[in-house]
Amino acid sequence: MLDAFAKAKQAEIAALEALAAAGDFPAPWAGERPSFVESLLRRGPGAIIAEYKRASPSRGDIAPELRAADVAMAYARGGAAAVSVLTQEEHFRGRLEFLDEAAGCGLPLLRKDFILHPLQVRRTAATPASAVLLIARMVPVERLALLVPLCRELGLTAVTEIFDEADLHRARQAGARVIQVNNRDLDTLAVNLDVSRAMVARRIPGEIWISASGITRHAEVAEMAAKGYDAVLVGTSLMEGGDPAGALERLRSGEGET
Numbered sequence: 001m002l003d004a005f006a007k008a009k010q011a012e013i014a015a016l017e018a019l020a021a022a023g024d025f026p027a028p029w030a031g032e033r034p035s036f037v038e039s040l041l042r043r044g045p046g047a048i049i050a051e052y053k054r055a056s057p058s059r060g061d062i063a064p065e066l067r068a069a070d071v072a073m074a075y076a077r078g079g080a081a082a083v084s085v086l087t088q089e090e091h092f093r094g095r096l097e098f099l100d101e102a103a104g105c106g107l108p109l110l111r112k113d114f115i116l117h118p119l120q121v122r123r124t125a126a127t128p129a130s131a132v133l134l135i136a137r138m139v140p141v142e143r144l145a146l147l148v149p150l151c152r153e154l155g156l157t158a159v160t161e162i163f164d165e166a167d168l169h170r171a172r173q174a175g176a177r178v179i180q181v182n183n184r185d186l187d188t189l190a191v192n193l194d195v196s197r198a199m200v201a202r203r204i205p206g207e208i209w210i211s212a213s214g215i216t217r218h219a220e221v222a223e224m225a226a227k228g229y230d231a232v233l234v235g236t237s238l239m240e241g242g243d244p245a246g247a248l249e250r251l252r253s254g255e256g257e258t
Ligand SMILES: O=P(O)(O)OC[C@@H](O)[C@@H](O)c1c[nH]c2ccccc12
Pocket: 051, 053, 112, 113, 161, 182, 212, 213, 214, 215, 233, 234, 235, 236, 237
């Protein structure tokens, strides 16, 4: 799967290179970016990063008809700490423009895509996103060590995704401070919350830790908070019923869960 994701990015990177060569690269976004980390910390453990995800490789269509602006507003009203926006087109039916559409909600936005090249980080800086996902196992550590500081330089929070100890080691070598543990193995797409349960023992002070994928119930949010995660990231279970506001409320309170 990871190879397929990386391949799907080659045309995009080539197009960004052409823009840069022609001097037509989009300028950095001039508006204010709300702080991603501060927003998580303000909500305390149990903070929820709610994801706008219309489709996925493991599920196919989830909610292709829901609009980014509406969902982001529903998440903001429902008490999310931040909104994650899938921008990858081929496998997730995402679009970069969804970041612009979601920005009106006022929460910090996380761009979820497969970032391999510095120009993709620069392109992200031309959107209202506050943070951008980097996946430790998708890029060589030397490249990761270039992307993490570049994010910082451009005013973006790098959220570095790991799956195991080796990924964590590489993330730290690259200077990552915000660590997202993915419960879904991106090669097999299998989900297991034990990944988060085991990895959090490796957390060190000063880092921000997020548990992502496969979270569907209030008890799981509470468990991850108690185990030491600053936030959880939830997509499918908020989107799939077509009522993201109600789903977020149930996830936060536990009331009405079946
Ligand atoms: O829909 P879920 O199971 O709640 O998972 C959300 C999120 O963790 C997932 O979308 C994700 C985590 N890391 C990624 C990397 C790329 C694309 C997607 C992801």
